[in-house]
Amino acid sequence: MKYIAEIDGLEFLLEILDEHHVRFGKEIIEVDLAAVSGQPLYSLLANGESYEGYVYTDEDVLQVLLLGQFFSVRVMDEREKRLRTSGLVGAASGEFTLKAPMPGLIVAVQVEEGQQVEKGQILVILESMKMQNELRAPRSGKVARIRVKPGESVEQKQTLLNIV
Amino acid sequence: MFKKILIANRGEIAVRIQRACRELGIETVAVFSEADRQALHVRYADEAYPLGPAPSRDSYLRGDKIIDIARKCGAEAIHPGYGFLAERADFAAACADAGLVFIGPKPSSIAAMGDKAAARATVAKAGVTVVPGTEGQGALRDEELLALAPKIGFPLLIKATAGGGGKGMREVKTLEEMPDLLQSARREAEAAFGDSNVYLEKLVEGAHHVEFQILADQLGNVIHLGERECSIQRRHQKLIEESPSPTLGNNESLRRRMGEVAVQAARSVDYTNAGTIEFLVDNDCNFYFLEMNTRLQVEHPVTEMVTGLDIVAEQIRIAYGLPLSHRQEEIRWRGAAIECRINTEDPYNNFVPSAGRITLTQMPTGPGVRVDTGVHIGYEVTPYYDPLIAKLIVWGETRTQAIVRLRRALEEYRIAGVRTNIPFHQSMMATYPFLTGNYDTRFVEEQFPSIDAAENRELYLDIAALLAVLVAHRETERRSQVYSRPVRRSNWKWAACPDRPRR
Numbered sequence: 308m309k310y311i312a313e314i315d316g317l318e319f320l321l322e323i324l325d326e327h328h329v330r331f332g333k334e335i336i337e338v339d340l341a342a343v344s345g346q347p348l349y350s351l352l353a354n355g356e357s358y359e360g361y362v363y364t365d366e367d368v369l370q371v372l373l374l375g376q377f378f379s380v381r382v383m384d385e386r387e388k389r390l391r392t393s394g395l396v397g398a399a400s401g402e403f404t405l406k407a408p409m410p411g412l413i414v415a416v417q418v419e420e421g422q423q424v425e426k427g428q429i430l431v432i433l434e435s436m437k438m439q440n441e442l443r444a445p446r447s448g449k450v451a452r453i454r455v456k457p458g459e460s461v462e463q464k465q466t467l468l469n470i471v
Numbered sequence: 472m473f474k475k476i477l478i479a480n481r482g483e484i485a486v487r488i489q490r491a492c493r494e495l496g497i498e499t500v501a502v503f504s505e506a507d508r509q510a511l512h513v514r515y516a517d518e519a520y521p522l523g524p525a526p527s528r529d530s531y532l533r534g535d536k537i538i539d540i541a542r543k544c545g546a547e548a549i550h551p552g553y554g555f556l557a558e559r560a561d562f563a564a565a566c567a568d569a570g571l572v573f574i575g576p577k578p579s580s581i582a583a584m585g586d587k588a589a590a591r592a593t594v595a596k597a598g599v600t601v602v603p604g605t606e607g608q609g610a611l612r613d614e615e616l617l618a619l620a621p622k623i624g625f626p627l628l629i630k631a632t633a634g635g636g637g638k639g640m641r642e643v644k645t646l647e648e649m650p651d652l653l654q655s656a657r658r659e660a661e662a663a664f665g666d667s668n669v670y671l672e673k674l675v676e677g678a679h680h681v682e683f684q685i686l687a688d689q690l691g692n693v694i695h696l697g698e699r700e701c702s703i704q705r706r707h708q709k710l711i712e713e714s715p716s717p718t719l720g721n722n723e724s725l726r727r728r729m730g731e732v733a734v735q736a737a738r739s740v741d742y743t744n745a746g747t748i749e750f751l752v753d754n755d756c757n758f759y760f761l762e763m764n765t766r767l768q769v770e771h772p773v774t775e776m777v778t779g780l781d782i783v784a785e786q787i788r789i790a791y792g793l794p795l796s797h798r799q800e801e802i803r804w805r806g807a808a809i810e811c812r813i814n815t816e817d818p819y820n821n822f823v824p825s826a827g828r829i830t831l832t833q834m835p836t837g838p839g840v841r842v843d844t845g846v847h848i849g850y851e852v853t854p855y856y857d858p859l860i861a862k863l864i865v866w867g868e869t870r871t872q873a874i875v876r877l878r879r880a881l882e883e884y885r886i887a888g889v890r891t892n893i894p895f896h897q898s899m900m901a902t903y904p905f906l907t908g909n910y911d912t913r914f915v916e917e918q919f920p921s922i923d924a925a926e927n928r929e930l931y932l933d934i935a936a937l938l939a940v941l942v943a944h945r946e947t948e949r950r951s952q953v954y955s956r957p958v959r960r961s962n963w964k965w966a967a968c969p970d971r972p973r974r
Binding site for chain 1: 636638655658659662663815819820823824825826830831854855856857858881882885887888893894897898901928931932933934935936937938939940941942943944945946947
């Protein structure tokens, strides 16, 4: 199985030959991967070199935390790669959904439905872990629908409002 | 000595205080909210009693309930830890009224230092230099503050008079943006302290935050245990503390003067027990009194590592009425200590708090390493409390050795289930300003996350790619197996099945 990994704008071509062998460019690497206690923490032996890193899945990228450094890796197989370069997927949709980045309490909603907002404008104030967090608009637009009220508790990733 | 002490706190600090009690042969009483039934401080205690629902105002801030529990279980003293009721003069007074010893300063000292504006006035009267700002006491209205602001000059800080921990604090660059910032500072202060009063202070740019640890007994002896540098902050929250301070460096005369002023500030409010005097030091070695924290500090272990003293044990001895264990001239400082606050915040996502269940925790150990924590596997990080889950403290004979150890220990530390700021600390330990000790309070906000373009990054791109592909491949395989695997029992299960045909 062939994969393309994209990090920092660079592409790496890898081919999984079997459970313990990967072709990396021209080289064949002997690998052994073990998940630590069933966690998203992996021990990797590559040609005898020992590494340990966290790998989290975040929508269509893998977040790798290795030796105190963060890598955002897009892993594609050949078919996905072709689709992406032909521009058939990933076209940006016009709507932005503000989701709660953490569980907490809505302190204030500083916009109204239908209101025009500027990039960077405060939309909602969310209190969590004793801190008040100002959630701002990532771009200009119009507030479409507000789904929360002050005083309401929200879960992580709960939709708060939309901007079109 | 006391026979039984109630600890009115939770998390790592409750555990830390229990340790001192154990070593002194004192029984411990824990209190806990509904969210903390399984917490370490409950399981380590000799006795534990429930307080109520998870939100602090229904549990750890219920002073009346806590005092009631202390009386019923026969505790003689209450240790408040930090946060919650630690700097509430009314709580300290209520303890005294109930015949309980409050392990901390007198209510009058807490009140004198607790109102930050009043504290500035008190120490200024005692001849201690303060940062220029709104003088005097009493609540000022927005119009008055807006009128005073240009006289102090921009940039300036709005601070909560009941403040602490950076809550209710806002930085103001121009008069135009000030009304909005006043409003949000007041709102945050009201939520955090139940008091929306604020004051103004000039923002000293390029400043270093250096604080002195004080111990004062009830017999009138006051000593200091040297300084801690706390300039690594984000949004006015300390993240890394160390002693000795690289800012003071070899400037022994400055260190001596600051120590003397700290002792003088403590005396000006007739202080007893452990406390901390915070100073701002500018690039010309001028220093200004900032505030006094009338409690045990989060970062007290840094001082313990370099002095060898147990500050919590000293607090308990002082509260019991014993004299200090040491005179000023007996205090010796050895080596260097650094503390990293491990918070459940994602440094790669704008330090957003991360909640969830801890599924793995593997703590660093080995020479010179200390971890103070209250979490364990299965522990739920909730939005109700502070994001601090652990403190990693290292000691080294030299600052360089301490940094090398810290880098080693940070890489050993594994936590899964929530995101933590450990990678942030790792990045900091690779920056030139930190390594050389040339950093100020602006450092984090101005230079992180650009410092993520770290040394040797290109060396690990291959490994990151390999790891990601292997994990992605494993996921793909697993998913396809779920769909395609025919339903078939294992032979063992089949053999054990009661309705199989038997002969």
